[in-house]
Amino acid sequence: MSLMVNNYKKSFNIFLLASLIITGVVLIIIFNTILLTNNSIQNIEIELDFNEENAYIFVKNQTEDIGNRIPGTPEHQESINYFISEFQKIDSNVSYYFHNFTLDPTYINPINCSNLLFKLNEGYDNIVILGAHYDSRARATKDPINQTAPVPGANDGASGCAVLLELARVFYNKRINLTCEIWFLFFDAEDQGRDISWSIPGWGWCEGSNRFVDNIDNFYNSSSEYFECMILLDMVGGTNLRFINEQYSTSTLLNELFQVGRQLGYTTAFPSSPVSQPIIDDHQPFVEYGIPSADLIINFWSDSNWPYHHTTSDDLSHISNTSLMITGRTVEQFIYNIFFNSSEYNYQGNYPWNLDTVFIDYNLYFQIGIIFIFIVCPIIIFVMKYLPSQTKT
Numbered sequence: 544m545s546l547m548v549n550n551y552k553k554s555f556n557i558f559l560l561a562s563l564i565i566t567g568v569v570l571i572i573i574f575n576t577i578l579l580t581n582n583s584i585q586n587i588e589i590e591l592d593f594n595e596e597n598a599y600i601f602v603k604n605q606t607e608d609i610g611n612r613i614p615g616t617p618e619h620q621e622s623i624n625y626f627i628s629e630f631q632k633i634d635s636n637v638s639y640y641f642h643n644f645t646l647d648p649t650y651i652n653p654i655n656c657s658n659l660l661f662k663l664n665e666g667y668d669n670i671v672i673l674g675a676h677y678d679s680r681a682r683a684t685k686d687p688i689n690q691t692a693p694v695p696g697a698n699d700g701a702s703g704c705a706v707l708l709e710l711a712r713v714f715y716n717k718r719i720n721l722t723c724e725i726w727f728l729f730f731d732a733e734d735q736g737r738d739i740s741w742s743i744p745g746w747g748w749c750e751g752s753n754r755f756v757d758n759i760d761n762f763y764n765s766s767s768e769y770f771e772c773m774i775l776l777d778m779v780g781g782t783n784l785r786f787i788n789e790q791y792s793t794s795t796l797l798n799e800l801f802q803v804g805r806q807l808g809y810t811t812a813f814p815s816s817p818v819s820q821p822i823i824d825d826h827q828p829f830v831e832y833g834i835p836s837a838d839l840i841i842n843f844w845s846d847s848n849w850p851y852h853h854t855t856s857d858d859l860s861h862i863s864n865t866s867l868m869i870t871g872r873t874v875e876q877f878i879y880n881i882f883f884n885s886s887e888y889n890y891q892g893n894y895p896w897n898l899d900t901v902f903i904d905y906n907l908y909f910q911i912g913i914i915f916i917f918i919v920c921p922i923i924i925f926v927m928k929y930l931p932s933q934t935k936t
């Protein structure tokens with residue numbers, strides 16, 4: 544009787560072991576299928592119009608012609624007027640909206656701030672948001688010599704806005720073929736938070752984008768319109784461009800942008816093994832709101848490729864036409880892949896980017912973990928349990 548029970552238990556354990564091994568193998572197959580799906584992106588054949596020389600001029604206009612765009616200064620207001628006049632050159636009837644707010648935790652010196660929104664190709668239910676911050680930092684807190692001087696913000700601020708301006712021109716010309724509305728969103732008060740020792744008193748990072756998302760319902764009809772995705776451009780025009788795998792970003796969206804860029808031949812800017820790091824930036828409130836969002840940003844904290852972050856050297860001399868081109872063309876191609884002449888989506892990629900799988904970065908560790916938990920450990924336990932009793936008999 545007890546022998547039968549033992550045999551029964553042993554068969555049951557063999558069954559359990561086999562089930563665990565099969566589960567492990569199936570999990571690894573599913574996981575690799577997801578990875579493979581992520582790697583099966585094909586750019587559509589289309590001529591790209593993004594002109595890096597235009598974008599470079601837009602950086603120069605903001606930094607050398609206007610100057611420091613610090614909230615509360617005349618130059619800051621001038622930069623708002625500049626964006627409006629540039630958009631009106633593209634489309635004299637362009638719709639634009641201010642999102643005004645004041646920042647003054649002390650109630651002594653309220654500073655007027657404005658996010659600025661331009662809508663292109665209106666009339667579609669689906670909206671793509673392209674964003675960048677336009678304020679420049681009031682203190683060069685990481686400067687080796689003069690930490691109280693302002694940051695020119697050629698890369699940190701102006702470069703993202705410049706790419707947006709040039710993309711607006713490009714997409715306006717192709718608007719008849721585009722099957723989405725595009726928002727060009729210029730954020731204020733991103734870059735005045737505490738870094739080492741200083742912030743504008745009481746200000747945090749990303750004040751503008753957080754307040755915009757708080758009031759986003761005022762800017763679209765939530766019962767009939769929806770957001771496809773949000774792409775943030777931050778420090779996209781510096782020399783030696785190399786993007787990171789930013790960890791708050793929706794992984795499938797960021798991954799797709801990387802693959803679009805790599806297929807265009809930009810394999811240095813979009814490396815196959817990028818640095819992974821979470822960055823507090825203007826895309827984060829959009830992620831929290833539920834919009835797939837990606838931050839195209841560089842390693843600004845330890846990378847010798849571009850060591851000018853929050854210093855007085857973040858000026859036009861460390862801006863590269865090539866970097867502006869790589870960023871602009873990648874976003875341009877990404878939009879065409881999904882939204883060019885598509886009555887039904889002619890190209891899927893990871894659309895609609897509703898998967899956010901942080902572990903994709905760590906796929907090797909993840910797979911080793913599965914092998915250990917479902918295969919190696921059960922086999923060891925099984926062998927330890929049954930091997931001694933077999934040697935006895």
Ligand SMILES: [Zn+2]
Pocket residue numbers: 680699734853
């Ligand atoms: Zn900054």
